[in-house]
Amino acid sequence: MTHLLHERVSRAVDRHGDATAIVSASQSMTYADVGALSSRVAHALVEAGCRSGDRVGMLLPKSPETIAAMIGVLKAGCAYVPVDLASPASRAAKILSRADVRVVLVDKATAALLDEIYEEGGISAPATIGTTGAPIDGRRFQTTFDATTISRLAKAPPHVSVRSEYPAHILFTSGSTGEPKGVIVTHGNVSTFLDWALPAFDIRSTDRLSSHPPLHFDLSTFDVYGALTSGAALYLVEPQLNLSPHALARFIGESALTQWFSVPSVMTFLASFDAVPNGGWPALERVLFCGEVLPTSVLRHWMDCLPHATFTNLYGPTEATIASSYHTFSTPPVDDSSPIPIGIACEGEELLVLDSELDSVPQDEVGDLYIGGVGLSPGYWRDEEKTGSSFVPDPRDSAGRLYRTGDLARVGKDGLLYFVGRVDSQIKSRGYRIELGEIEAALNAIESVRECGVVAIASTGFEGAQIGCAYSLTSSSQATSLDLRAQAAHSLPRYMLPTRWLQLSELPKNMNGKIDRPRIRELLVEISETGTHAGGA
Numbered sequence: 001m002t003h004l005l006h007e008r009v010s011r012a013v014d015r016h017g018d019a020t021a022i023v024s025a026s027q028s029m030t031y032a033d034v035g036a037l038s039s040r041v042a043h044a045l046v047e048a049g050c051r052s053g054d055r056v057g058m059l060l061p062k063s064p065e066t067i068a069a070m071i072g073v074l075k076a077g078c079a080y081v082p083v084d085l086a087s088p089a090s091r092a093a094k095i096l097s098r099a100d101v102r103v104v105l106v107d108k109a110t111a112a113l114l115d116e117i118y119e120e121g122g123i124s125a126p127a128t129i130g131t132t133g134a135p136i137d138g139r140r141f142q143t144t145f146d147a148t149t150i151s152r153l154a155k156a157p158p159h160v161s162v163r164s165e166y167p168a169h170i171l172f173t174s175g176s177t178g179e180p181k182g183v184i185v186t187h188g189n190v191s192t193f194l195d196w197a198l199p200a201f202d203i204r205s206t207d208r209l210s211s212h213p214p215l216h217f218d219l220s221t222f223d224v225y226g227a228l229t230s231g232a233a234l235y236l237v238e239p240q241l242n243l244s245p246h247a248l249a250r251f252i253g254e255s256a257l258t259q260w261f262s263v264p265s266v267m268t269f270l271a272s273f274d275a276v277p278n279g280g281w282p283a284l285e286r287v288l289f290c291g292e293v294l295p296t297s298v299l300r301h302w303m304d305c306l307p308h309a310t311f312t313n314l315y316g317p318t319e320a321t322i323a324s325s326y327h328t329f330s331t332p333p334v335d336d337s338s339p340i341p342i343g344i345a346c347e348g349e350e351l352l353v354l355d356s357e358l359d360s361v362p363q364d365e366v367g368d369l370y371i372g373g374v375g376l377s378p379g380y381w382r383d384e385e386k387t388g389s390s391f392v393p394d395p396r397d398s399a400g401r402l403y404r405t406g407d408l409a410r411v412g413k414d415g416l417l418y419f420v421g422r423v424d425s426q427i428k429s430r431g432y433r434i435e436l437g438e439i440e441a442a443l444n445a446i447e448s449v450r451e452c453g454v455v456a457i458a459s460t461g462f463e464g465a466q467i468g469c470a471y472s473l474t475s476s477s478q479a480t481s482l483d484l485r486a487q488a489a490h491s492l493p494r495y496m497l498p499t500r501w502l503q504l505s506e507l508p509k510n511m512n513g514k515i516d517r518p519r520i521r522e523l524l525v526e527i528s529e530t531g532t533h534a535g536g537a
Helices: 005-016 031-047 064-075 089-099 108-120 147-151 187-200 219-228 239-243 245-254 264-272 296-305 384-390 436-444 481-488 517-530
Strands: 020-023 028-030 055-059 079-082 103-106 128-130 167-173 181-186 208-211 233-236 259-262 286-290 310-315 325-329 349-354 367-373 391-394 397-411 417-422 426-429 432-435 449-458 465-473 500-503
Touching: 005 031, 005 064, 005 187, 005 219, 020 031, 020 064, 020 219, 028 031, 028 064, 031 064, 031 128, 031 147, 055 064, 055 089, 055 108, 064 079, 064 219, 079 089, 089 108, 089 167, 089 181, 103 108, 167 187, 181 187, 187 219, 208 219, 219 233, 219 259, 239 245, 245 264, 259 264, 264 286, 264 296, 296 310, 349 397, 384 391, 384 397, 426 465, 432 436, 436 449, 436 465, 436 481, 449 517, 465 481, 465 517, 481 500, 500 517
Parallel strands: 020 233, 055 079, 055 103, 079 167, 103 128, 208 233, 208 259, 259 286, 286 310, 465 500
Antiparallel strands: 020 028, 167 181, 310 325, 349 367, 367 397, 391 397, 397 417, 426 432, 449 465
């Protein structure tokens, strides 16, 4: 089987041309539609000067046309760079600049964002701007190709040389230095995961799969290519459904989905409002979750309500492509205190729990979690230093590599892996991977802030972890936490903004003179519980 993603989709187009491929609230596309539009977009990109290995920025909302355009980028031999449309223009500008995109794809809904990006200087040279819709004239740009141009181009893909080790996309995640970092994901990375996952989950052409995460989130990769290389139908979850658990529940039922894949915070959200129907959703066969820790009580609730469905926990960072381990539950956990395992390695993957000398730790002892195998990314885009520190030589094989996840884990007596926590300041909240250092960097850049400490606070709510900030101000400042939040919103997406704030005359320090983050966490929890805090700082 081919390891090129667009060729896998093309084979599905040949087999299932008249079948429904992608469904949204406003339209649907057949496999033949996806094949034709993706090829025409590829020709438009080539005519615009794209060559194999170039990057194409995606400033597009999730839609059938957007997914077809993504496949068109691959057919042109390029890598797509999806941008979080909720990000401030300054952050989106950094991503497009770092990726050194040759073309940006935009639509009317995101034209204002692109204008702001130009104002931020995010595109160092005038990039070609394309759209799959009507022509767009922004304040600082005009589209150079559009739907009319594309419609005249060939439905057969251009002849472009692409190899499995070429990047398919670059996904930018939160960086500890305050700058987003781009994870390179190759055709081969995704394809080898699909080779395991499609038979493992028995995905068939008659399936109807959810597409819940945004396209800049790595879990969406499995939704898109899992469906479109199997002849299955992909149902796009509209963002507004996330605001109403019961509307989201109706969507699952009315779409007769056979597979639901989301982050645990969404499952917690639905369970919290009792939106999971008891014995409902009869078409649903599989529930997959990945991205953060799911409370055991929530899993038990879902499994009790849907005894006909199978439930699988997947684990894996973006740097190891979608997921590296899995555990399918044969029965619900015994009680709410039972830990949920991340399971065993996916085929071709290896998970190792090691000590500081990279030696294996005994069973049931906690160690650092490393990943090896076919899913490993080549590294971070144009960042050899970060790549070298995160992807280390395998001590057992000089030609091999291991990815240092920064997670703590243990191997239980049952032989399964269990996630224990993080060794650094990276957290998961609402399914997003967040570096607390990036938030601190943004807040410390505010003129009125003297110093700040950002911490994660365990939450029983659907978000998984809350972000708290303690800060002190310069002597002349009268800024409030609302002022700081508003200023931080110019450089951080909404999901990275702290929800708990505490102003102190001076931040607590530990014996080494460093900011005492455990004490900050205690103070934030204390003030949340009592409305006041004791002990000063």
